[in-house]
Amino acid sequence: MNAFDRYAPFIQDFIYSHDWESLRSIQVAAADAIFNTQDNVLLTASTASGKTEAAFFPILTEFWEKPPASVGALYIGPLKALINDQFVRLNDLCEEADIPVWHWHGDVSQSHKAKLIKKPSGILQITPESLEALLIHKHMAIPRMFCDLRYVVIDEVHSLMRGDRGGQTLCLIERLSRMAGVQPRRIGLSATIGDPERTGAFLSQGTGRDCVIPRFEEPRRVWRISMEHFYNSGPQAQQRGFESMGPQEAEVLASERIEAAAPTALPADTQGMRHSGQPTQEERRQRRKRAQGKATSGNRCTSSAPEGEVDIPRAAEQALLNPTDTAPDNADPGMGYIFEHTRGRKCLVFANSREEAEAVCSMLRSYCESRHEPDRFLIHHGNLSASLRETAEELMRDEEQAQTTVTTSTL
Template sequence: MDVFAHYAPFIQDYIYRQGWQQLRPIQVAAAEEIFGTDHNVLLSASTAAGKTEAAFFPILTELSESGAKDSVNCLYIAPLKALINDQYSRLTELTEDSDIPVWRWHGDVAATQKRKMLKHPSGVLQITPESLESFMINKHMGIPHLFHGLRFVVIDELHSFLRSDRGGQTFCLIERLSRLAGVKPRRIGLSATIGNLREAAKFLGAGSGHRTVAPKVKNTRQVWRLSMEHFYQTDPQAASKDFDPAAPIEPKTDTAPEMADPGIGYIFEHTRGKKSLVFTNSREECEAVCQMLRSYSAARHEPDRFLIHHGNLSPAFRATAEDAMKDDDSYMTTCATATLELGIDIGKLEQAFQIDAPFTVSGFLQRMGRTGRRGNPPEMHFVMREEHPESRAMLPDLIPWPLLQGIALVQLYLEERWVEPPEPNRLPYSLLYHQTMSTLASGGEMSPAELAGRVLPLNYFHNVSQNDYRVLLRHLVKTDQIQQTERGDLIVGMAGERVVNNFKFYAVFQENEEFSVHAGSEELGTIVKPPPVGDKIAIAGRVWVVEDIDRQRHQVYCHGVKGRIPAYFGDVPGDIHPKILERMRQVLAESQMYPYLMKNAQARLTQARDTANIAGLPKKQLINLGGKMWCLFPWTGSYAFLALERLLRIKCAKRLNLRGFNSARPYFMEFAMDANAEEFFQVLKEEAAKDFDPLELLYPKEVPVFDKYDEYLPDDLVRKEFAQSILDIDEMKRCVARMGDRLHEKTKK
């Protein structure tokens, strides 16, 4: 196909103005599919490969030739308002010589623009999932008129929707809107970080009525500028000639306290005169790092050159950072969380720093992809920081877990091009509640059968049984979330009105809310998103156990850890896939030195390998720490680790007399027991091999609230979702079987 000749004249003129000599491979492949078939199309190519143009050149051409003039023809869904604003500018420029309007719809768009779109629906509508949810509830009656000519739905940054209820919400909304408007739009997914194209394409197309294809294109060979350095938070460093891991660390007296962190000092020096991003893994760490970097500027009597960007900041603060990033003459550095991980055009960014390791290969690739635009190679520098271990520290505390994790993420992609796959088979009861209430709020009074007929067929709920839905509806009627009329029909109840009529209802992800932490009469500080009662938190330099949570007053009550206390997963920093832990184990076992490691990181990895080798790691997974104290290294993912932890505590504890249990998920577990290693593995293998109900791995009366709307669900469904969707029992059993196989091989020898 002569793709260029198929494009509308205004698209051809745009290409001429840009001075392009030829189309990119992804643009040719996309055009052939969009022009020549009725398929859904997944466009996966490296950052800055031209995916947006690849999708919109043919889409806009199609709309210019046969798009309905009184309907939205293309719906563009993106995870961030900032990404919509950025793409709005690009699409507006692209369509300026056509009669195809581009509209934005999110919380920061003026009401006058929204009214104008409602009066003259047409062209391309850009929207976030949350604004689309609001649209479905508040503009329900207008959906058939507004979208009767909808032909395309473009989902940008598709990877960000593959492993969360937010993605489930997005695809539920697309299905509901399509059904209401009587249309079957084609879906076009865009992403730079898809690992398994087949699984992602299946996820993209589910319930669409169209076949989904993912054209494979040969990307140009990409060179990375990648480094990974390690720093102890006080000198000496691992590569120092006088470094002695066993020696006590004397505090330095010749360095000002605010300049005493070598890792942050390294970032400070290497961002001078360069436009940079510094990624952290949490909002709290982002704030702390930015404050330290600014204190360095003050101590050096230099101008403040540091900005900050995260989800809890006001739109004005975020916009300031985004504008500075887009300014090619600016040499500011922005400290950020995942809010700048996605595809916002932030201009000629020279380099990115990552403090410690992200939790996913996808996150690493997205952050790396922020750089390397406009002809330069992607450039990222990992900075791994840890405190010197105490002189009496035990084996697990001598292993540099973030360093191993960072190496594993990089190697998995370099060696296998592996990225985390979608998670399509959960029991998403929290989202089921949300979409039930949304459907009822938008559609008004309806019979239970009609409500079930609108919600249960949504593809994302394919694992939910009719019986489970009956249990949910009865509970919602009982708790006045839903009210039953005299005719037996259902409407939103008084308690449900309070939930649905709050603007926060449009989002299925948890908002950050601070809770003050109290132990007796003492206030310890604040935390975000407290874990359930019984879980541990770290604050004020100690570990505490949550006794009670007052969600209305935003207060948490706790006491110091004593005895055996069931520990729950809580608000994990990231769901780490089993494959990453398996690769971390290989990093510890192999002898090769990776070319991107700098001298301190090389020295620290060598020390860790020597320490592990002396202890028998990683071949041995159960290490005696002295006396009856043991440490288990499962080398499996977060949710399989959690299942294994519960199997040990609930099924094996009595047989082994386990006590003093402590976990650092998903890396290791420490405990005391009366058994030896052979007896431990024998009991563990026997218990894991049994055909038990996953609910048996919950503690008595435990209701592990995990997702945003779990508090409105019946306890039985919360327990069932946790047991069957959160706990990865199948992977846990495979993990135990591998342990048993290795033990059996050792015994035979």
């Protein structure tokens, strides 16, 4: 029996209703590992590869066949925003099967939590910190809430290995298991990592179970990365100020030649570079002209991938970096670049602190005001009210919205 036939009917209907032509490799591999073993499972794959569905399709099938007498699966996520997003996704999946999905963190209402305590069932989504608070403040209710706990799903497990938070999370899971008298299987979801065996060993610590790490082929993807440098002080900032008062195109600020065993010709667009590494205005103009020419010709090119690989049409890469707006004349170079390249696009801007996120967002909003444009910038960090953060999350999930969110590590 293949994975699709093994799934519960409501999951098959979900797949059909969402026009899936086939299951992804990770979903097939996860179904085999979860259905046919009693081991822990580690699923590693790139972003947006279907890891959540891969883990929960088999779990929900089991719940549909044999409903748990308490919370049956505990989902642990590192961020409130991630839990909120997964709450929406799992609710959509579980609604037809009448399998409740609960979430528990500092922004969740007390009435929602009280309903769970009164009638524990289905799936509970929680952060490590909220799990610790639950064990401390509701310890008398733990045996009844989790007496039939079968699975613990840990999302972004690679992020928990970077510090003490990961060890603390495993301690909390073990403490919960002992209080409830259960031995749930652990399923870890992780981005692609270099040493999955070490992560699998970390995931299975203290369980007495082996860890299955499914191997499968992922389709190749193309990631386009652009790096720009902006200086607030030093000779580079002064030089830019002399050239223009407005935001400037990022430039090569230094050039170093490394001697090779045999002489090779330099690329054509570096032949006229001065020794200082600073191109002239004419050189910049020629460079932009050549880039536009490449982008135009790239639209006419087609690609044919080798057998077994995904055929990805060549994109006009330079067109992806072209400005879609114009910053005010007195704009900060870095903020001006962000302003000019985010209009009509869904973007995230990460800041190092809450204060910096507020300052960046305020500055970008002031540019909108000076240009008589509607505000297209959102803010997201831990000091904001839950309603403001959730509004930003909903707008970023909306495919028809093209807004930019300035955030800290909360997203």
